[in-house]
Amino acid sequence: MSDEKDIDYSLANPDTLTKYRVAATISEKVLAAVSTLCVAGEKVVTICQKGDKLIEEEVSKVYRTTKLKGFSHPTTVSPSSYVTPYTPLTSDTAEANIELQPGELVKIQLGAQIDGFGSIVCDTIIVPPKEEAQDVVTGRSADLILATYYANELLLRLLVPPGLLAAGSDEEKAKAAAAKPPTQTKITSLLDKVAKSYECNLVESTTSWLFDRNEIEGKKKIVIAPAEGTKGEGSPEVGEVWGVEVGLSLGSGKVKTIDQRATxxxxxxxxxxxxxxxxxxxxxxxxxxxxxxxxxxxxxxxxxxxxxxxxxxxxxxxxxxxxxxELVGDKDSAPVARLLTTLACLSQIITNNKEAITKNGITKLGAPPALDLSKFQSDKKITDEEVLKILEQPLSKNKGKSKNKKKKKPAKKAAKKDGEEESGDESEE
Known part of the structure; x- marks a missing residue:
């Protein structure tokens, strides 16, 4: 039997990518289920308990002989002005009785892992009234949700390694590959344009990390709107997995420590x-x-x-x-929205529906659900030409034709207008 040290745990090993995808499927499934539990009057601790139970149940159904599997992140439900994940204790009476309020923006974060390969996802939702359908969202809540959505779409595109999606002659591809990735200062600057378009602000020191086996805070990180004394280092490369996060606030974006026990x-x-x-x-x-x-x-x-x-x-x-x-919240106690996506930078052959295709670009290994833009109305919009041009770019492309290629649906054409990639979301399995 080969030593564990001899096992290839990189994305070059198809088993690694498969385990990431299985973990992602579980994370997204549980995220969707937990989102339906978040209604006015429900206790946060109860929702977290139910989410954790769902993760355990789903993980138990796969890789039955694998001992190393379970949580990559417990279920957390963070109140409106909280920036960091929040998971209350049942033994703390005050925290255990915290209930969700109608119209509140809450952040749901959770994740599963298989053999140490974890997928973490985070979504922001608006708590609907109990047993009532949620109408179209307007006002400042809509501004914040839309700003966060477009900032996330922009950030994902800025993280595509240079030249990975290049077309044209070999010389043109080589030139594109030789380009330097955008600096973290440039990334913050572009994201700030999106935030300001909706009169919002970036949450300071929002950090995206390089993931590895059994590790969610690797040697490289990207820090958006860094506070004094903090900085990121490195950028995504082919063969890497990252946890990419974006956070926006209706306040200043500055943060403060919340006087509660770290749980x-x-x-x-x-x-x-x-x-x-x-x-x-x-x-x-x-x-x-x-x-x-x-x-x-x-x-x-x-x-x-x-x-x-x-x-x-x-x-x-x-x-x-x-x-x-430590628990951290908005300094002005203003509403905060966050999204977190686990992604992989690929340039290799992968299998979809028993058919091998070469996919170049970013593949989502776990992501919040696609936003239904028709349910959010704002009188604000992005006008910066540089930002709009980047939002039109795809996240990935298929190299070569798929035998069973389906015709585009009208919905995908509409999505493209709103900055979605032409080939559709890469969170499919």
Whole structure:
């Protein structure tokens, strides 16, 4: 039996891409289900519990012999002005009784992983009144949702590696491939134009990360609207997987720490032998169930059934083997919208419906559902020619013809006008 170190975990291995796609299918399915649970009067903690149960149920149905599978991110439901993912505790009476309000903008973030290959997705929805259909959204909520949607579409296109979609002669393709990717300053500048078109602001220091096996915060990152002292480094390349995030606010976009206990944590790569048996047992539980992916303290409560885990978590954080994610919100307590997409940069043969095709460009390995633009009305629009030109570009292209190529549907032509890629969304399986 070959050593695990000899296994190719890159996207050059078809099994890797398949595992990412399976995880993405689960993430998107659960995201859709959790979205339907978000109605006025429902408790946030109950929604998070149901979402986590759905992830566990769906993961149990696939790769039955694979031990390393489960969460890449617990279910989180963040209130209107929260920037970071929020997952309340059942043991905290005040938090456990928080209910969603009609018209509130909430961010749902969650994810699954198979063999350490995780897909994380985040969507922003407007909470509908209980048992009532949601009408067309207007006003500032519509401005924010549309601005975030178009900023996300723009960002995805700016991350396509240079030359990957180039056409023409070999010389023209080589010239395109030699071009430098846009700087992170340029990316922020272009996204800011979209935000300002809808009188919104970018959320400071919104970060996209390089993903790897068992890792969601790799060596490269892109930081949008960086705060003082922060900066990104690197850009996507062929064969890489990224978690790409965009966040916009109806306020200034500046953030503040929320005075609540951090309930989202993650195992770091640091090694330290914890002193107390309780702490070692807690860390072992975390390692076995969540690996190096984020988890909620609520999940430890439900796992252990007592409060002894708190001692282990405290010692783990103090010694740096656990990292806690502080809660952050909009400085003006204004509504915030976020989207997160897991994507891959590909230039290889992949299989769709038993048919091999070569696909160049960005493939979504997990994404929020496509926005129904007809349900959002705004008197504002994007007028910047540079931005509009980029939004017209596709995310990917098929090299060669598919035998069973279907005719374009009218809906895709309409989508193209709104900045969608000509070949359709790349979140299909």
């Amino acid at each position: 989202l944590l993650r195992r770091t790569n640091n090694t330290y032998i914890l002193k107390s048996p309780t702490a070692r047992k807690t860390l072992s539980t975390i390692q076995n169930k969540f690996g190096h992916f984020p988890f909620s303290l609520r999940q430890l409560e439900e796992e252990g059934g007592d409060t002894k885990y708190k001692v282990g978590v405290y010692e783990g954080v103090r010694q740096g083997v656990l990292r806690q994610y």
